Amino acid sequence: MNTTDLGNLVQFAFLIGASLFAMGLHLMNSPASARNGNRLSAIGMCIAVISELVFVANSSPGIGNWLIIIGGLLVGGAAGLRLARTVAMTAMPQLVSLFNAMGGGAAALLAIDDFIRLSGQRTPEGALASLDGWLIFFIVVDVVVGSVTFTGSLIASTKLMGRLKGQPIILPGGRFLSAVALIVSISCSIVLVLAGAGLFNYDTETLDVLLIAALVGALIFGVTMVLPIGGADMPVVISLLNAFTGTAVAMAGFVVGNVILIVAGALVGASGAILTKLMADAMNRSIANILVGGFGVAEGSQAAMTSEGGTIREVSVDDAAIQLAYASKVVIVPGYGLAVAQAQHGVRELADLLEARGIDVSYAIHPVAGRMPGHMNVLLAEANVPYPQLKEMDDINPEFERTDVALVIGANDVTNPAARTDRSSPIFGMPILDVDRARSIIVIKRSMGRGYAGVDNPLYVNPKTGMYFADAKQGLANLIAAVKAQ
Amino acid sequence: MNVGTLINDLTVFVLAILLGFEVISRVPATLHTPLMSGTNSIHGIVLVGAIALGAAADNPLTGVIAFVAVVFAGANVVGGYWVTDRMLQMFKRRPVPKADKPAE
Structure with a gap:
């Protein structure tokens, strides 16, 4: 077949691939069809990749080129498979970050390669033969966004793995370095685009230096942007980096003239943008505020003053078990502390026991429970909690008034009624789970330590609240034994 | 990049973003x-x-760039789909009875 015909056929295959991506995402609108959706999307990917391989084979590249392609596929595929098969569900956020880094990095490399190719085509005077403002624009945006995503996601992943401290890391002069890196990167990019549009006359070497400066600036900015961001803000950061990767991939599509990259990048970018907004709204903070970083760092000193104003009532295991065993409706409110203590299976076991007694049990999941959007749902699904029991915030909040016992495990800020009532609280306005409206509340908590926001939680001094001080896993085990004894 | 291609690509881009917002x-x-x-x-x-x-790689530099890009993207594709499938199969309406489950 001649190259043009084959090229058209490949384009058509890409159209099918892109459609399958969109249809696959559509099927994600329900847990019942989501798995098929993902498979549909995978089929689209296979069609696109195989078509590209056929197209490449038709141009009969050298053995070295085949080595690069097949070798790269084998190495990358094996590494990806290994990671995907072995990763623990608690470690999903770092894996997703890692894949973000790889996608963003690969997209940036595509643009760098294209730039090198352009640089290679010089006129005898040393100027570029075919510079063009739009092409340079897409190259530069791809390189900058892709590089920020690459280092930013690697840092996020490292922080989530616990290799770096989860708390905000404030480097001396970090904010200054961050600003300088960003300014250098953006101004070099602008000069490059203007040069591409023909407004300046630069030789190739200068353009190379400018691109390298933009690249290095972006790589540094990725690091300094994510380092100061604390653990509980990770859902926002991961979503944002996801949106960045999508953008970088779409830009790569413009650069190499490939429509399926543009479509896929746009879909991912839209998804990342929606999730970023949802997460930021769920914390009632602007994205800029999160990126500037350091929740609780500034307010930490004042928070200590408000700790009196009520007494804490401790509840014994047996009392807690009696309350649960004779309730008719129980809502479990799990927080990230539950996952840290690996107590998901314990919580499901308790829920099974209660259900066997005819009690209506559901789970109230705050959007930012966990380290990435929806994380808590996956952790509970892994523990065999049926998904119809997993309730979103807006669905469960009206139900708390009819709830006999709200059992809070490892969640703090997302249950803090001060967010509703206390205008002076740093978390005022954050949407919360209305746990305090339940008839009684049991909180399993290790100590009276504060949550991520560093503020006191009036829920704990509410007369309806019984505090059970224990590690989530051990506490649940005791509770299970006590309920069985009822 | 000629203007026609640019407009075509931009059209696809904008429509895909709108589709993405709608679906997601x-x-x-x-x-x-x-x-x-x-x-x-x-x-x-x-x-x-x-x-x-x-x-298209024709010198060591572009060869290395291409290889790294294929490795990254390959890991991204294979690992991404696999782990998503692993997650989605856990979402069940009712848990599988314990007897059917492989020992943990």
Whole structure:
């Protein structure tokens, strides 16, 4: 077949691939069809990749080129498979970050390669033969966004793995370095685009230096942007980096003239943008505020003053078990502390026991429970909690008034009624789970330590609240034994 | 880049973003993690571009760039789909009876 015909056929295959991506995402609108959706999307990917391989084979590249392609596929595929098969569900956020880094990095490399190719085509005077403002624009945006995503996601992943401290890391002069890196990167990019549009006359070497400066600036900015961001803000950061990767991939599509990259990048970018907004709204903070970083760092000193104003009532295991065993409706409110203590299976076991007694049990999941959007749902699904029991915030909040016992495990800020009532609280306005409206509340908590926001939680001094001080896993085990004894 | 191509590509880009907003805003919060990991695999489509780089590589520098790009994108695609599938198979209406489950 001649190259043009084959090229058209490949384009058509890409159209099918892109459609399958969109249809696959559509099927994600329900847990019942989501798995098929993902498979549909995978089929689209296979069609696109195989078509590209056929197209490449038709141009009969050298053995070295085949080595690069097949070798790269084998190495990358094996590494990806290994990671995907072995990763623990608690470690999903770092894996997703890692894949973000790889996608963003690969997209940036595509643009760098294209730039090198352009640089290679010089006129005898040393100027570029075919510079063009739009092409340079897409190259530069791809390189900058892709590089920020690459280092930013690697840092996020490292922080989530616990290799770096989860708390905000404030480097001396970090904010200054961050600003300088960003300014250098953006101004070099602008000069490059203007040069591409023909407004300046630069030789190739200068353009190379400018691109390298933009690249290095972006790589540094990725690091300094994510380092100061604390653990509980990770859902926002991961979503944002996801949106960045999508953008970088779409830009790569413009650069190499490939429509399926543009479509896929746009879909991912839209998804990342929606999730970023949802997460930021769920914390009632602007994205800029999160990126500037350091929740609780500034307010930490004042928070200590408000700790009196009520007494804490401790509840014994047996009392807690009696309350649960004779309730008719129980809502479990799990927080990230539950996952840290690996107590998901314990919580499901308790829920099974209660259900066997005819009690209506559901789970109230705050959007930012966990380290990435929806994380808590996956952790509970892994523990065999049926998904119809997993309730979103807006669905469960009206139900708390009819709830006999709200059992809070490892969640703090997302249950803090001060967010509703206390205008002076740093978390005022954050949407919360209305746990305090339940008839009684049991909180399993290790100590009276504060949550991520560093503020006191009036829920704990509410007369309806019984505090059970224990590690989530051990506490649940005791509770299970006590309920069985009822 | 000629203006015609640019306009075509921009059209596709803008429509795909609108489609993305439409489709993704219907995904329930319960599935946000698989959604993100699923879209992550979709952006692994850069693999197609990376393969093209591999075929066009004609010197050590572009060869290394292409190889790294293929490795990254390949890991992204394979790992992304696999782990998303692993997650989604856990979402069940009712748990499987214990007897059917492999020992943990």
